[in-house]
Amino acid sequence: MWLIRVNMTDLTSSVGPLPDAYQHLGGRGMTSTIVAKEVPPLCHPLGPNNKLVFAPGIVTGTPAPTSARVSAGAKSPLTGGIKESNGGSSWAADLADMQVRALVVEGQAKKNGKFWGLHLLWDAAASQPKVEFFDASEHAGKDLFEVFPKVYAKFGDKISISGCGVSGEYGYGNAGIVYNDPAKGPTRYSGRGGLGSVMGSKGLKLIVLSREGTPGVPITDEALFDQGRKKMIDALRTHDITKPKGALNTYGTAVLINIMNEAGGLPTRNFSSGRFEGAAKTAGEAIFEGNKQRLGKELYNHACSPGCIIQCSNTWHNPDGTEAASCVEYESDWALGANCGIDSLDDIATMVKLCNGYGLDTIETGATIGVIMEAGVIPFGDSQGAINLIHEMGKGTPLGRILGGGTGFAGKAYGMTRVPAVKGQGMPAYEPRAVKGIGITYATSTMGADHTAGYTIAPEILGVSGKQDPLTPEGKAALSRGFQAATAFIDTSGHCLFIAFAVLDIASGMEGMVEECNGVLGTQWTTADIGRVGAEVLKAERAFNEAAGLGKETDRIPEFMRTEPLPPHNQVFDVSDEALDSVYAEL
Amino acid sequence: MSEIVVDVWLYGGLSKYGRGAEQGSFANLEARLRGGSTIGDLLAHLQMPSRERGITFINSQLSAMPGLQPDMDHILSDGDRAAFFHLNSMWPFQYRLGAAMIRELAEAMQAGKDEGLHHSYGEHESTTE
Numbered sequence A: 001m002w003l004i005r006v007n008m009t010d011l012t013s014s015v016g017p018l019p020d021a022y023q024h025l026g027g028r029g030m031t032s033t034i035v036a037k038e039v040p041p042l043c044h045p046l047g048p049n050n051k052l053v054f055a056p057g058i059v060t061g062t063p064a065p066t067s068a069r070v071s072a073g074a075k076s077p078l079t080g081g082i083k084e085s086n087g088g089s090s091w092a093a094d095l096a097d098m099q100v101r102a103l104v105v106e107g108q109a110k111k112n113g114k115f116w117g118l119h120l121l122w123d124a125a126a127s128q129p130k131v132e133f134f135d136a137s138e139h140a141g142k143d144l145f146e147v148f149p150k151v152y153a154k155f156g157d158k159i160s161i162s163g164c165g166v167s168g169e170y171g172y173g174n175a176g177i178v179y180n181d182p183a184k185g186p187t188r189y190s191g192r193g194g195l196g197s198v199m200g201s202k203g204l205k206l207i208v209l210s211r212e213g214t215p216g217v218p219i220t221d222e223a224l225f226d227q228g229r230k231k232m233i234d235a236l237r238t239h240d241i242t243k244p245k246g247a248l249n250t251y252g253t254a255v256l257i258n259i260m261n262e263a264g265g266l267p268t269r270n271f272s273s274g275r276f277e278g279a280a281k282t283a284g285e286a287i288f289e290g291n292k293q294r295l296g297k298e299l300y301n302h303a304c305s306p307g308c309i310i311q312c313s314n315t316w317h318n319p320d321g322t323e324a325a326s327c328v329e330y331e332s333d334w335a336l337g338a339n340c341g342i343d344s345l346d347d348i349a350t351m352v353k354l355c356n357g358y359g360l361d362t363i364e365t366g367a368t369i370g371v372i373m374e375a376g377v378i379p380f381g382d383s384q385g386a387i388n389l390i391h392e393m394g395k396g397t398p399l400g401r402i403l404g405g406g407t408g409f410a411g412k413a414y415g416m417t418r419v420p421a422v423k424g425q426g427m428p429a430y431e432p433r434a435v436k437g438i439g440i441t442y443a444t445s446t447m448g449a450d451h452t453a454g455y456t457i458a459p460e461i462l463g464v465s466g467k468q469d470p471l472t473p474e475g476k477a478a479l480s481r482g483f484q485a486a487t488a489f490i491d492t493s494g495h496c497l498f499i500a501f502a503v504l505d506i507a508s509g510m511e512g513m514v515e516e517c518n519g520v521l522g523t524q525w526t527t528a529d530i531g532r533v534g535a536e537v538l539k540a541e542r543a544f545n546e547a548a549g550l551g552k553e554t555d556r557i558p559e560f561m562r563t564e565p566l567p568p569h570n571q572v573f574d575v576s577d578e579a580l581d582s583v584y585a586e587l
Numbered sequence B: 001m002s003e004i005v006v007d008v009w010l011y012g013g014l015s016k017y018g019r020g021a022e023q024g025s026f027a028n029l030e031a032r033l034r035g036g037s038t039i040g041d042l043l044a045h046l047q048m049p050s051r052e053r054g055i056t057f058i059n060s061q062l063s064a065m066p067g068l069q070p071d072m073d074h075i076l077s078d079g080d081r082a083a084f085f086h087l088n089s090m091w092p093f094q095y096r097l098g099a100a101m102i103r104e105l106a107e108a109m110q111a112g113k114d115e116g117l118h119h120s121y122g123e124h125e126s127t128t129e
């Protein structure tokens, strides 16, 4: 197993064996450990001392279902803290199959308008991966939908691509890292935290992986791995949320639009209400029905990456049956829809596609536009105006650059007080005043406001069973702590977080996940180790953040949520600072 | 007893019980019921079998989940909003921790396995052979 270092300052690379200390790490565990160890916490995120780390998960590249995930990590230009952002793509599996457990990009190329690409391929003679540099300047300043076909044309079909869009070249806080989808389009993202700009700041535009001849991931104990894999498959195929033609496969994550709206927790018009009158028109059910009308048949969702059996990725189609955008996730749908007072799926899809082409994080982009609408730059509900603002970002105009700085930055530029962000990161699609548990996770996560930071797994594994009343703030804080640790483990395993929906309710699925990891690594973990392994990752992230100046004082929900009651429940966020502080104090 | 009017929202496949108020992926209608009517009475009025509904809200308060329906006897008031979801919807636990619930559901969760710390509450039937 290999660790590759690429130095962009002098355009050199080294391929070395994975250090012993990193043998049992993968995914987020790997990226956060390396960033915490090697990146000076006070460095400028867009300077030469930041490092961008990619790591496939422990079981990524194996036949374990729903596991083609990669973690990208660095110091975030958006939050100023540590960042890991997860993506699903064949790129993840290809990196794993090359037996690369970590790819570390360091230094900074001299710009002179030049951008570089990396080409990783398997050197059969040397039995190890090798790195080649290529001049990628021709792709700078271009829409990613133009860039990707050219890269496939140059390197052939048996490749995977990651890169940054123009937003990453500009250094925006809302620039993501893009990966190819199964149809070779630029639509899968490690979206959050501005990691695309870390890539761009290094003078790096593209990382192309050739899968020809790669040896695949070695498995230490095949029988154990297989046993675990079967348990996981069985859980995913059985649970209502993850099974074929179940909730995610039929309606995608956007099935949550109507649910959150009825719950009074769908942030609407820049978090000024919990209910949006146009919600039903933009929901997962409307996507399913609309596609059925436009295509003349029912369309179920597809896999974002090889080997996923949940298959939650949707596609919205134009009236003539051509593809409008993929994928319209719940959070994108909400950010560019309800949060901006926009109820047209066609317009939302147009915006999702523009974000994909410019390399923008849809959540940060929509949260920012919501704030700017409230500032009066354009009115709520003005979808053409919102589309124009995304073009401003793509063109790098002065207004576009203010918006590209992210929700907090744009809020400051316009003197706004209702700015939904934690640690500078725009808040996703669940209102903390209506759902207080998620508010605790938003406040305390090492990542800033992040809806994927705290997924639920079984209480006996969280170590909270029967100990605290989940209805009290302290009980919720204890749960959030457990959720965050469990999530860090799943992000380390290489499984998509959505396996958590099934393994919470089907205990054998949880065992399966641990057995798969043991099968690959030769470890003897039990489900009791999930919390421990996850907590170690969180501790490393937390220590980095504290050294970077993001201590517990930054574990707070924006003030307006404590003072402005949110209709229809007319509640404020009333979890005490002490309860918030207990999340990490007791880790 | 006086009449009450309930604002009813039916999502996804349940829109077929919307008595002509279907709008593609959902239906929104007013149900006129006798004062003192319950969720059970409303379901009977809609001719919708309770087993077909999953997540349910009364005035933005969660009242039922798939496999857990303690709201059948919940008495409705004039002007209430009742929303019914099909069985292919979901509301994962972490996204509803601390959300409002009717008293009957909160008690049922407390009494249930793991104090209700689950994503869904029914049997998970295999769709694979």
Ligand code: SF4
Binding pocket: A066, A067, A068, A088, A302, A303, A304, A305, A308, A309, A310, A311, A312, A313, A496, A497, A498
């Ligand atoms: S469940 Fe969805 S997001 Fe996760 S790997 Fe599968 S298709 Fe991708």
